[in-house]
Amino acid sequence: MNNKVEKEKLEVINLIKKTFLNFKFNLKETLVFEMFYRLLALFILWPINYVIIKYFMKSSGFTSISNSQFIDFALSIRGIICIGVVVVISFCMIFFEIGALTYIGVKSHNGEKVRLLDGAFNSFSMLKDTMDRGMIPLVLITGVIGPLTGIGLCSSLIRNFTIPPFITIELKKTLGGKALLFIGIAILVILLFRWCLAIPILLVEKIKGRAAIKKSYLIYKKNKWKLFRGFIIWIIVIFLIGTIATGGVIFTGATVGEFLGNRSVYSMIFLSVMTIIFYLMFIFFSLISTPLFVSYLVELYYALRSEDTRERDLKDEYDYKDNKIYKGLNKFRKLAILLTIVLFIVMVSINGYNVISKRVFNKDIMITAHRGASKAAPENSMSSIKKAVEQGADYAEIDVQTTKDNEVVLFHDNNLKRIAGSSKKIKDLTYEEISKIDAGSYFSKEYKNERIPKLEDILKYSKGKIKLNIELKPMGKDDNLVPLVLDLINKYDMKNDVVITSIDFDSLMKVESLEPALQTGYIVLAAIGDFEKLNVDFFSIESTLATPQTIYALHALNKGVHVFTINSEESTEKMIFLGVDNIITDNVPLVKDIENSMREDKDLDYVTMYYEAVLSITRFSNI
CATH class of the missing domain: 3.20.20.190 (Phosphatidylinositol (PI) phosphodiesterase)
Structure with missing residues (x-):
């Protein structure tokens, strides 16, 4: 029994190594896509949803909604329509990101270079396959369970979704509340394991959303302990990499800074450079966290699926040669990539400056x-x-x-x-x-x-x-x-x-x-x-x-x-x-x-x- 467990652990470690090697194959394309999506989310997706919500609020007589008014609004006809529209739009955009990253993961697994435009078009073309009863668990896994568990399957659109502290604080005050919190977390984790392979299945195999959810569950039933060990070892590896990388930069900066003299000009220059390096490293890890986990899910899927699986034909430039939208976007592809990189650099530079230098200390607190x-x-x-x-x-x-x-x-x-x-x-x-x-x-x-x-x-x-x-x-x-x-x-x-x-x-x-x-x-x-x-x-x-x-x-x-x-x-x-x-x-x-x-x-x-x-x-x- 112990030999079997050790063998499975070794298989997981080898799978993680393979994930990193394959991920590196299309790293530049992944980074550009994530930069583009972050800009898209910040300047287009969030504003669109906000405008929709404001429109329905105004038509319902609200200038603002707070506390119990959310329930009143949500139970009204306009509120139900508003929630439905926002959920569908948000899911489409979340699926666009996760689907495109899955496409990159599949291509990397097969040792093929990707074209981001092909990934985007393939992702959008598969949206129709999600529009059945399988959409509900897909919404839950990408929009709720992924972000709440914090394991990695969370879109840039809702990266900071958490349970408000005032709820967890109140629950922890009673034994029943603690039990409820534990049960809730356990249910989320189980659902994550059951449905986590649904999107790789949906993208690789030509099936509908409901069938993908069912197939993910069947793989989970046969391999639940493999999945569990796979997730635990993945979390440990990522934690260690992050800790060693960040700890190394912090320790190096502090040690050399002390050696140079903690009030010397040389120390100031060196530590300023180290701060910039740490910030860039922080941004890099932020950009790759979701793509890396999606790539790992792709490798898990290939390792656990049955051998006789029939794959769908992913389309490429040749298949879209008569598509006017594709041709138009492809014409300005290089310019779009350049603008994406420049705008993202400007955005993170402003963010970094504000974070480091524009802190407020209220002395009358x-x-x-x-x-x-x-x-x-x-x-x-x-x-x-x-x-x-x-x-x-x-x-x-x-x-x-x-x-x-x-x-x-x-x-x-x-x-x-x-x-x-x-x-x-x-x-x-x-x-x-x-x-x-x-x-x-x-x-x-x-x-x-x-x-x-x-x-x-x-x-x-x-x-x-x-x-x-x-x-x-x-x-x-x-x-x-x-x-x-x-x-x-x-x-x-x-x-x-x-x-x-x-x-x-x-x-x-x-x-x-x-x-x-x-x-x-x-x-x-x-x-x-x-x-x-x-x-x-x-x-x-x-x-x-x-x-x-x-x-x-x-x-x-x-x-x-x-x-x-x-x-x-x-x-x-x-x-x-x-x-x-x-x-x-x-x-x-x-x-x-x-x-x-x-x-x-x-x-x-x-x-x-x-x-x-x-x-x-x-x-x-x-x-």
Whole structure:
């Protein structure tokens, strides 16, 4: 048994070696194609989809869509049509890239040089074969599963598609959530294995999309452990190559820079050159990551398919000799390649300059303890507020709801299941009933019998100690949460010590109409359109929405930017460099330590600046 496993591992390693050798055969053509596709995606494909979405939004009466409005729009007739059109266009363009790369992989496998125009025409001509029930799994594999798993099968059109951190953070808070996350990832990986060979099959064999999906599944059934080992070894090899290459450049730069003198002119020149080399290497790996994996899938397909497979005849220049579009494009082929290379160089040069030299450090940045210091004490409790004060947070973010007898209490969820093991809801209980609930034991025995506090008690304690970010969580249209909260704020003279936020925009508008002097912030989980122009003082945005463009636009409109939920060193540094105004975190000490280290006024030497430039490239460059 062990001999068999070792033999299969050796076969996989030999297959990976073969992939690299064959990939090198048409490397220049692959790089040019990827440059062309990146430009196409940036300047044509994304704008087309955006214009389509804006048209349907406008015809439905929306200038922007955020949060629950996505559901309202998606369930409308125009929304359904819009989604259908965008999905079909996006799939066609994704298939164009993956199909053309598969074409290059097949030609390289056969030792044949490729013409990019032939690859593009062959890819588009096979689109009709995908337009059956097989299109659904093909959309999932290329548009969802590939990007989410991050193994390599992801188009440049949607390269950065990830599960928003606020979802994974909430899931990880409970055992059931962790299990759900694990099961979800497992399902995605299994589907990836089942369907990953569908596009090579579709391109090489003259069959329809549904048949290609079925045939990919049959190959998976017979070779599931070979596929699994093949993917694992591939991931390890690519990781090692990337680590050794990047580590080598970083180590060489830092070592030679120190030898030359970390403040000398020679060190500055040398490290500037090394930064450029690292950036070019980063761009190169970015360009080849998807093509290389597609080439590996092609080699896997040839290794695992049955010997009696009948291949389709891939067309070439001779077959298209009477095609006017082909002839017209072929006439300007060399000029198109030259323009592609020049425009791509300009684009990456501008991107590199912006990433390295145009970082923003907001010296007035604030730190908000999410649900109080929820990493150190039970969330939304008096203890978590006290911990937030001890940790030196500027704000404590708290969630408020009303009880059955109109008391305002701190609580986040719709029911007590996660905190107290009960399916009952806050709005269905009186405060007397709620005051008997143990809301601390779920966190640790140390906080046994911690109670769900009233907002009134939190306001009394917090005055003069810490500011509050009060998130309104109304439960129904007839909920009188807004006036009750405002009455308490006025009662304790806390107008200058609180801000009001909510995912419910109507609640914020009630606050604006009743107490216009209060600062209001709209919580945005997802958005499209001109949401920046909404009538609030600041926006509390999910971290994946925090792009330089969004932050610049909000600041230009004099709107503050709060970002949630930031719990890692990498994401903290990124938010600080982007110039956000407030970081919302479960881990206040971590964010404070990073902020303090970055705030120190010191004359940075060239080696340190080199390290920071490298980090900026890896974290912020988006090509």
